């Protein structure tokens with residue numbers, strides 16, 4: 015069985031990710047228009063009928079903007095915790111009750127051939143989730159919005175073979191940029207986003223030979239760019255005397271362009 019991952023879109027203007035096994039697949043978040051999701055999947059020769067559902071990380075619009083239409087037009091279920099559902103559903107919501115699936119926190123459930131565990135991360139929504147997705151001995155962890163890596167999320171992040179982790183902002187670009195002080199403080203806070211140095215330091219401290227792929231995700235449009243994120247990562251590893259000779263493979267996920275399809279080998 016295959017274990018494939020790709021990003022359809024990653025960043026503060028829209029997030030959507032795909033995990034599949036060659037037969038079935040799952041989407042994580044639907045923060046771009048449903049028409050774009052369908053188009054990207056079609057371009058990758060992934061039939062919509064093979065998508066078994068959408069996992070939802072949290073209620074911010076860059077993660078759920080396309081959700082209602084995607085569910086309605088494709089008759090798909092969506093999976094998240096009660097707390098996240100409470101933060102998404104309002105009296106005006108047009109999400110059909112038939113689409114709503116409630117999942118436990120820190121407890122495995124099974125979907126599309128994968129064992130999946132949702133874990134809480136620190137971010138400024140009522141509840142925000144990361145997902146740990148396992149098939150056989152292959153493990154993917156995705157955490158796209160988190161202000162710091164806490165004791166609860168760290169073990170999931172350390173256990174991944176393929177890690178999709180936020181590297182949201184370059185600390186100097188944020189500090190010297192035009193955002194108002196309250197917004198800078200919000201982004202930098204423990205419940206905001208991870209900066210390039212934060213992510214790179216954690217990775218350098220915890221890199222293991224199990225880790226085969228690092229995907230840097232959710233880069234800010236205004237306060238970061240792929241060159242800065244990569245330079246910080248390589249620089250931090252070099253400072254610690256860790257050489258990166260092609261393993262783990264480092265990929266920066268783009269904002270508006272789907273990534274390559276990454277396959278985890280068993």
Ligand SMILES: [Zn+2]
Nearest residue numbers: 026074076159
């Ligand atoms: Zn986000």
Ligand SMILES: [Zn+2]
Nearest residue numbers: 072074137159
């Ligand atoms: Zn968010």
